Amino acid sequence: MGVNESLGAVVKAFPQARLVAFADLSSRMILSSAGTLSTTQEHLDLLCDQARASFDDPLFSLSVEAFGEPHSAVVLGPDNVRVFLRSEFEPADAMCCICDHSIDLPAFVTKIRDTLESITQGG
Amino acid sequence: MNRGTLPIVARLQSLQAVSRFVPGGGRIIADPQDRNPLAQLLRAANETVLARSLRFESAAGPSLTLDVAGRRVLRLTDATGLPGAESCLGAEALEDEHKDDLIKLLQGVAVPRHELRVVSGPIGRGGEEVSVGLPVALLADLVLIELNDPGQDESPTEAAPPTESAAPVAASVTGLAGLAEALGPTLVAWLVSGGNDDGKSDGPDEMVSHLQGFLADERDSLDQQLDRLAASPGGPICLILGTALVEGHSILCARVDSALLLGVVEGDAPRATLMAWTAVMR
Numbered sequence: 001m002g003v004n005e006s007l008g009a010v011v012k013a014f015p016q017a018r019l020v021a022f023a024d025l026s027s028r029m030i031l032s033s034a035g036t037l038s039t040t041q042e043h044l045d046l047l048c049d050q051a052r053a054s055f056d057d058p059l060f061s062l063s064v065e066a067f068g069e070p071h072s073a074v075v076l077g078p079d080n081v082r083v084f085l086r087s088e089f090e091p092a093d094a095m096c097c098i099c100d101h102s103i104d105l106p107a108f109v110t111k112i113r114d115t116l117e118s119i120t121q122g123g
Numbered sequence: 124m125n126r127g128t129l130p131i132v133a134r135l136q137s138l139q140a141v142s143r144f145v146p147g148g149g150r151i152i153a154d155p156q157d158r159n160p161l162a163q164l165l166r167a168a169n170e171t172v173l174a175r176s177l178r179f180e181s182a183a184g185p186s187l188t189l190d191v192a193g194r195r196v197l198r199l200t201d202a203t204g205l206p207g208a209e210s211c212l213g214a215e216a217l218e219d220e221h222k223d224d225l226i227k228l229l230q231g232v233a234v235p236r237h238e239l240r241v242v243s244g245p246i247g248r249g250g251e252e253v254s255v256g257l258p259v260a261l262l263a264d265l266v267l268i269e270l271n272d273p274g275q276d277e278s279p280t281e282a283a284p285p286t287e288s289a290a291p292v293a294a295s296v297t298g299l300a301g302l303a304e305a306l307g308p309t310l311v312a313w314l315v316s317g318g319n320d321d322g323k324s325d326g327p328d329e330m331v332s333h334l335q336g337f338l339a340d341e342r343d344s345l346d347q348q349l350d351r352l353a354a355s356p357g358g359p360i361c362l363i364l365g366t367a368l369v370e371g372h373s374i375l376c377a378r379v380d381s382a383l384l385l386g387v388v389e390g391d392a393p394r395a396t397l398m399a400w401t402a403v404m405r
Contacts, residue, residue, distance in 0.1 A: 040170040041150070041243075053351035054362060058341040063364050063374050066387070072368040074393050075352050076361040076377075076400045082352075101401055105393035106369045 001122075006115050007034035013111060016103035018080075019096075020112065022119055023048050025055075026092035037098060050075070051084040051096045072109065081105070085113055087120040149180070149242035153233070161233035162268045167241050169194050169259040169270050174246040176200065183234040190246050195256035196225065205231045216255045225257065226265060298403070299377055299384040305399035310375065311389045316342065318382025326387070334385050342383070349378050357381075361400050363392050379403065 001009075003022055010020045011034045021033035021044065030044040039047075054073035063070040071091075075082040080098050083105070087093040095116045099108065152167050153160035164179055171177065174192035178201070185204035190197040198217055202208035205228050211221050233239055263270045300320035303313045312326025314334045324331045338345070346357075353360040359380075365373030365388075373392040377384045377400065388396065 042170060042172060050352050053348060054364065056348060056351075058337070058344050059348060059362065059364050059374055059376060062337055062341075063366075066374065067372045068366050070364045070366055070374075072365055072373075074363040074368060074396075076363075076397060077352075077354060078359055078404050079354075081397065101397065105397055106391055109368055109393060 001118075003032045003119050004034065006119055007032060010112060010115055011035050014099070014103060014108050016100040017097055017108065018100065019047075019098040021047065021096045022116075023051060023094045023096050024092055025052055025086070025094050028052070030096065035098075047082070047096045047098070050082065051094050054084050055086060072113075074105065074109075076101075083109060083112065085109070085116050087116055089117065090120045093120045149178075149240045151238055151240050153239040155182075155236050155238055157239075158235070159268070160235060160237070160239045161230055161266060162263075162270075163239060164229060164233045164241075165259055165263050165266075165268055166270055168196060169263070171243075176244045176246050178242045178244070179232050180240050180242070181232050181234045182238040182240075185232045185234070187228055187232050191259075192246070192256070194259050196259060196262070197256040199225065199228065202228060217257045218255065219257070222257055222262065222265065226262060229262070230266075299379055299382050302377060302399050302403050303384060303386065305402060306375075306386075306388070306395050309388055309390055309392070309395045310386045311372075313375075313384060313386030314338065316383045316385070318380055320382060330387060334387075338383070338385055345376065345383070345385075346378070349376070353378075359404065361396065363388065363396055365392060368392050377403075 007020045007022060011017055017035060018037035019033060019035035019039060021030045023030045025048065028045070028048050030048055033044065054075060055070065060070065071086045071088055073084040081101055081103060083097040083099060085095045093116065095112045097112060153163040157163060168177060168189065168191050171191045172193060176188055176190055178186060178188040180186040187199060187203070187205060188201035190200055196217055198214060199208065199211040202212060207224060208228055210224050211217060211228060214221055217225060260270060298320050299315045299318065300323045303310055303325065312330035312334065314324040314331055315321060316338050349360050349362065350356045352362060359378060361377040363373050363375050365371065369391055373388045375384070375386045375388045375392065375396060
């Protein structure tokens with residue numbers, strides 16, 4: 001299954017996920033995306049920057065010191081939930097998602113973790 | 124080919140993705156089957172809110188470079204293979220009198236049945252300060268092009284429509300101390316800095332003391348990190364950071380107005396925090 005199909009399967013399983021994107025954080029680039037949310041290139045660039053910001057200092061260092069290197073971040077805003085996951089095998093590979101507040105977050109995080117590692121190891 | 128682009132394109136191919144990127148960091152915005160490449164050109168310019176230089180290249184040969192900002196075309200900085208570009212090239216800022224010439228140039232580069240690509244780069248001259256230029260919407264009106272495709276009226280920062288399966292929320296939660304209370308024992312240690320709940324905390328002394336020391340040292344940089352995620356500087360935001368999130372421990376950091384909560388969540392951090400945060404935001 002290609003990355004487009006993998007992302008599409010996530011959106012199909014979780015309709016509250018309005019954008020599911022696979023990104024290369026090292027080059028700050030969304031490589032593929034799926035979902036009902038229409039975005040411009042600037043929105044995708046911003047989402048990628050927000051993923052990098054989530055895994056940045058000072059909270060990154062606090063987490064490393066306390067529990068180890070973080071690979072997951074959830075950002076709750078007034079209007080949506082953003083979920084960012086970094087691959088445990090290739091830290092530059094990441095999933096960047098925008099969801100409605102009604103999403104089943106634990107199930108969604110588990111699903112996109114599996115999808116991310118599948119893409120990383122398959123790609 | 125740009126050396127930095129090579130691995131990305133190779134990766135896209137290995138992922139079986141349809142690559143819309145091209146060597147040199149550009150994007151293909153219209154392919155030979157596209158019936159109206161001029162519409163794609165104008166939409167690309169209209170997407171650009173920040174000041175940027177956009178170079179449009181047709182596979183047929185001609186190219187032109189525009190400085191754009193705030194959905195306006197500020198100036199034409201280069202034109203190749205396009206006759207009649209002199210008046211626009213000589214203008215420090217494009218004005219109403221240039222619109223007809225500019226449209227002819229745009230039509231000249233958006234050649235039907237040929238691939239059209241755009242390369243974005245930093246603007247050559249100060250764009251942020253320039254408030255003139257030609258609105259892309261005006262140019263689109265003149266050539267009868269609809270800038271917004273059906274269904275393209277949403278942006279990631281806009282509110283999501285309500286859904287039937289809305290998350291359950293706590294009945295009434297006020298302030299960040301209320302958020303901590305709503306989270307209950309899931310939040311094993313926490314501290315509020317600033318606002319009406321300034322100084323409130325709970326949890327093992329050693330953990331609270333550690334959080335206190337961290338905030339004393341890092342409050343400013345923490346606000347900067349949250350600003351990169353919030354819709355606006357100082358805006359409300361809540362970040363959960365952890366190894367797995369659904370198990371183990373995670374860091375919780377929430378900001379509302381000038382108050383900031385820093386804590387440690389144990390177990391299913393996303394579900395519990397989402398419920399409490401939704402209640403705070405009501």
